[in-house]
Amino acid sequence: MASGQTVLQFSQSSTNLTAKVHPLVIFNICDCFVRRPDQSERVIGTLLGSVLPDGNVDIRNSYAVPHNESSDQVALDIDYHHNMLLSHQKVNPKEVIVGWFSTGFGVTGGSALIHDFYSREVTNPIHLIVDTGFTNGAAAIKAFVSVGLSLGDQQLAAQFQEIPLDLRMVEAERVGFDILKTPMVDKLPSDLEGMEASMERLLALIDDVYKYVDDVVEGHVAPDNSIGRFIADTVASIPKLPPQAFDKLVNDSLQDQLLLLYLSSITRTQLTLAEKLNTAAQIL
Amino acid sequence: MANSMARSFLQVAATEEVAPPLRVVQIEGLVVLKIIKHCKEFSPALVTGQLLGLDVGSVLEVTNCFPFPIRDEDEEIEAEGANYQLEMMRCLREVNVDNNTVGWYQSTLFGSFQTVELIETFMNYQENIRRCVCIIYDPSRSNQGVLALKALKLSDSFMELYRNNNFTGEKLREKNLSWVDIFEEIPIKVSNSALISAFMTELEPDTPVAQCDYERLQLSTQPYLERNMEFLIECMDDLSMEQQKFQFYYRNLSRQQSQQQAWLQKRRAENMARKAAGEEPLPEEDPSNPVFKPIPEPSRLDSFLITNQVSNYCNQINGVAGQSFSRLYLMKALHES
Numbered sequence: 001m002a003s004g005q006t007v008l009q010f011s012q013s014s015t016n017l018t019a020k021v022h023p024l025v026i027f028n029i030c031d032c033f034v035r036r037p038d039q040s041e042r043v044i045g046t047l048l049g050s051v052l053p054d055g056n057v058d059i060r061n062s063y064a065v066p067h068n069e070s071s072d073q074v075a076l077d078i079d080y081h082h083n084m085l086l087s088h089q090k091v092n093p094k095e096v097i098v099g100w101f102s103t104g105f106g107v108t109g110g111s112a113l114i115h116d117f118y119s120r121e122v123t124n125p126i127h128l129i130v131d132t133g134f135t136n137g138a139a140a141i142k143a144f145v146s147v148g149l150s151l152g153d154q155q156l157a158a159q160f161q162e163i164p165l166d167l168r169m170v171e172a173e174r175v176g177f178d179i180l181k182t183p184m185v186d187k188l189p190s191d192l193e194g195m196e197a198s199m200e201r202l203l204a205l206i207d208d209v210y211k212y213v214d215d216v217v218e219g220h221v222a223p224d225n226s227i228g229r230f231i232a233d234t235v236a237s238i239p240k241l242p243p244q245a246f247d248k249l250v251n252d253s254l255q256d257q258l259l260l261l262y263l264s265s266i267t268r269t270q271l272t273l274a275e276k277l278n279t280a281a282q283i284l
Numbered sequence: 285m286a287n288s289m290a291r292s293f294l295q296v297a298a299t300e301e302v303a304p305p306l307r308v309v310q311i312e313g314l315v316v317l318k319i320i321k322h323c324k325e326f327s328p329a330l331v332t333g334q335l336l337g338l339d340v341g342s343v344l345e346v347t348n349c350f351p352f353p354i355r356d357e358d359e360e361i362e363a364e365g366a367n368y369q370l371e372m373m374r375c376l377r378e379v380n381v382d383n384n385t386v387g388w389y390q391s392t393l394f395g396s397f398q399t400v401e402l403i404e405t406f407m408n409y410q411e412n413i414r415r416c417v418c419i420i421y422d423p424s425r426s427n428q429g430v431l432a433l434k435a436l437k438l439s440d441s442f443m444e445l446y447r448n449n450n451f452t453g454e455k456l457r458e459k460n461l462s463w464v465d466i467f468e469e470i471p472i473k474v475s476n477s478a479l480i481s482a483f484m485t486e487l488e489p490d491t492p493v494a495q496c497d498y499e500r501l502q503l504s505t506q507p508y509l510e511r512n513m514e515f516l517i518e519c520m521d522d523l524s525m526e527q528q529k530f531q532f533y534y535r536n537l538s539r540q541q542s543q544q545q546a547w548l549q550k551r552r553a554e555n556m557a558r559k560a561a562g563e564e565p566l567p568e569e570d571p572s573n574p575v576f577k578p579i580p581e582p583s584r585l586d587s588f589l590i591t592n593q594v595s596n597y598c599n600q601i602n603g604v605a606g607q608s609f610s611r612l613y614l615m616k617a618l619h620e621s
Contacts (some may be wrong), residue, residue, distance in 0.1 A: 024321055026487075027314040030480045031348070035380040043379075060321070064379045077378075084375050090353040090368055092325065132479060139486035167487055179431070180313045181484045185474040188431055191603040195610055198500040202614075238618065250616050257605040257612075260509060264598035264605075267516065271591055274527065275462055 019057045019126055019143045020166040022049075023180075025101070026130065026141065032064035033103050033132045040069070044102045044114060046081060047128060048088060048095040057098050057126055061088065074110040076117060099126030105135040107144065107160050115146055115158075127160065141165060209234075306470060307342040309417055309435040313476040315349050316433065319421050322351040323391035327423040329354060332390040334369065336382050339415050344470075346419070348381045349389060385409075387416035393424055394515055395432075395600055398467065398592040400585070406438050407446060417470060428499055428508065428604070435470040442466050451583040463591040505608050509601065516597040519590055526587040536579050544576065 025047065032043045045064035051057055063084050068075040088095060100118045102111065111127065118125040124145055131140040144160040179185045189197065209231060215221040216228075241249070315335070322331055333351040337344065350372050353365065377383040387409060390397070397420050409416045418436045425432035438446075441459050445451065456462075476484070548568065555565040 022321070024314070024317040026483060027317055027480055030477060030483060031312070031314050032379060034477050034479060037380060063375075066378055080375060080378060083371060087368060087372050087375065091322075091351045134482070139483045141487070169487075179316070179474045180476060181481055183476055183478060183481050188433060188472050188474070191430055191607055192610075194430060195500055195607050199610065199614060202501065241619075246616075246619055250612055253608070253612055257608050260513070260601050261605050263513075264516075264601045267520070267594060268598050271463075271595055274523075275591070 017055050017057060017145070018164040018166055019059055019128070020168075021128070021141070021143075022058075022060045023169040025059050025062045025128075028062045028064075029101055029103065029128075029130050030132065033130075037066075040067075042069075042102055042104045044076070044100060046085065046097055046118075047099045047101055047126065048085075049098040050094060050096065051098065059098060059126070059128065061092075061095055062101060063088065069110055074113050076114060078117075097122045097125070099128060101128040101130060103130050103132040105129070105131045105133060105140070111160070112158065115160075119146065126163070141167065304342040306344055306415055306417070306437065308473050309344045309346060309419075309470050310473040310475050311346045311419070311433075311435075312348070313474055313480060315346050316431075316474060318349050318351075319389050319419065319433075320423075320426070323389075323421045324423050324426075326354070327391065328393060330391050330393070332388055334372075334385060335387045335389055335417070335419065336373075336376065336384060337386040338382055338384060339386060344386055344415060344417055345382075345475075346386060346417075348376065350376065385413055385416070387413075387418055389419040389421065392420050392422050394512055395420075395422055395425075395596045396515060396593055398589045398596065400589065403438065403446065403466075407443065410438075410443065424508070424511075425600075428502065428505070428607070430500075433472060435472050436467050437470060439465050439468050446585075449583075451585045451588075452581045456584060463588040463595075466588060466592060500607070501611065501614075505604050509604060512597055512601055512604070516594065516601070519594045519597065523587065523590045523594060526582075526590060529582050530587075533579065533582055540579060547573065 029043070029045070032045060036043045043064050044067055045062055047059050048061040048063075049057060049059040065081045065084070066077045085097065097118070099122070100114060102114070106129070107127075115125065115127055118127075127144040127146075129140075129142045129144070131138075131142075143163050143165045145163055146158045147161045149157045149159055179188070212221065212227070213231065216223045319333070322333055331351065331354060333349050335346045336348045336350070337346040339345075353368065373383055373385075388405070390402075402418065406416070406418060416437070420434040420436060422432035439461075441461055442465060445455065445459060445461065551566060551568060555568075558565055
């Protein structure tokens with residue numbers, strides 16, 4: 001910027017960070033919203049997590065903080081916030097405050113006040129908004145940081161700037177969406193049922209690929225090189241083994257497993273026998 | 285909704301004496317995620333936490349939970365732990381979370397959770413709350429795409445025996461209690477609020493493959509099975525130690541009995557002689573004689589618990605081996621085609 005001139009500018013620091021949200025945080029916020037006190041429009045609370053070495057923020061935990069809101073002021077229960085923070089840090093000292101959350105749509109006037117408060121707790125807090133009202137007919141989850149608007153050296157105002165949010169829920173995927181999506185699941189899938197589901201999905205995928213390839217070969221679909229390369233890579237990732245070696249590999253593993261099964265069955269038989277003998281043995 | 289809730293509370297209060305048996309544990313998705321997060325972050329250390337919820341008829345609803353800090357043996361810290369617990373419950377009540385303890389959760393490694401400590405904790409909880417449940421999560425199993433969540437409680441007949449600390453063979457036979465009857469597994473239901481379900485559906489379109497599919501199709505189960513076998517062997521050793529204890533006990537018992545017989549015969553012969561001589565017979569029992577001191581029977585609790593663990597390992601091996609079979613055949617088919 002030219003020297004000597006006063007320039008109206010946003011400080012550009014820390015605008016390229018992203019936030020990663022653990023699914024637990026979303027679940028907790030929704031639960032807090034469902035349990036909010038009468039008359040209150042929204043819930044707000046603290047986000048816990050850690051700042052990764054590359055500056056990105058990992059939001060891993062959260063808790064709601066009671067508050068009172070009138071038209072122009074917000075009263076946050078600061079004692080509660082501190083108590084809860086202490087309790088959480090007893091369990092996991094590595095999780096520190098990284099920001100705060102609120103439900104609703106967009107930023108409201110009170111938000112700036114709360115953000116100010118959290119700025120005193122931690123530098124550059126993140127503000128997460130979860131639209132529990134589905135205002136636009138979509139589940140909007142947004143994260144903001146505050147960016148200072150300054151005239152020369154003078155701070156004029158702060159602006160909420162949206163930052164990218166990583167909502168890939170590897171953790172939730174591990175559990176399986178089937179049980180997290182539906183309102184009620186009657187039974188947890190067992191080992192083999194899970195396996196069956198996975199295999200079915202794999203088969204469906206293979207069928208899809210077959211269909212696509214056939215369509216391309218017959219000219220129904222325009223070929224796409226990138227998809228073709230993906231398919232080629234996938235096929236190539238199956239190691240090329242001579243049939244004998246492969247058979248040996250499979251048979252060896254099969255025999256190992258069979259041996260284990262046999263051992264465990266023998267153990268069980270032994271247990272049943274011991275049980276009978278132990279209770280039967282009684283010297284009169 | 286609130287109205288029907290209130291009524292069901294009343295119903296529960298009214299039918300308190302009858303107390304329908306616990307049939308289902310209904311867990312919120314939130315609690316599942318919280319437990320998994322806590323257990324995973326501290327794995328392989330074992331952690332515990334408290335379950336909060338409602339007891340409605342034959343369903344135990346678990347609607348929230350909070351973790352405990354890692355426990356220390358130090359007494360001062362233990363008192364602090366109790367404070368922490370109270371503080372946390374108070375804080376959660378302020379944001380309208382169900383403030384009613386329904387049990388606890390704990391992590392385990394390779395399913396080795398059947399210990400005396402677990403039973404003791406359970407008895408402690410049971411004293412304060414009529415109905416409680418223990419949820420066990422195994423982080424080591426979840427690496428294979430399995431949601432290893434279990435809800436357990438102790439069976440009533442076992443609790444009665446445990447209270448009297450009576451684990452002799454005779455009592456057990458009287459109650460017809462065997463090692464399978466110590467723990468009861470309760471089926472788990474998972475529920476999510478409509479809001480969460482809407483969010484999840486919106487945020488996660490139906491993906492053809494998920495992380496758990498990758499993990500399930502992972503071919504290498506060797507390390508897991510190996511560890512399992514190691515534990516199994518250890519347990520078998522323990523079990524045979526217990527068996528030896530019993531053998532020792534029975535041997536001592538039969539030796540004592542033959543000694544008693546010999547003593548009795550001697551005394552009788554003596555009495556005959558005294559009778560013939562016209563003297564008073566001596567009593568046929570002599571409590572001061574060490575031969576008549578009863579030998580304490582070793583408790584069967586340990587061997588029961590070990591048996592439980594062994595069978596648990598066997599089940600796990602069976603489960604994993606079954607999965608590997610399907611994987612191997614799948615791989616074979618893939619390779620051939």
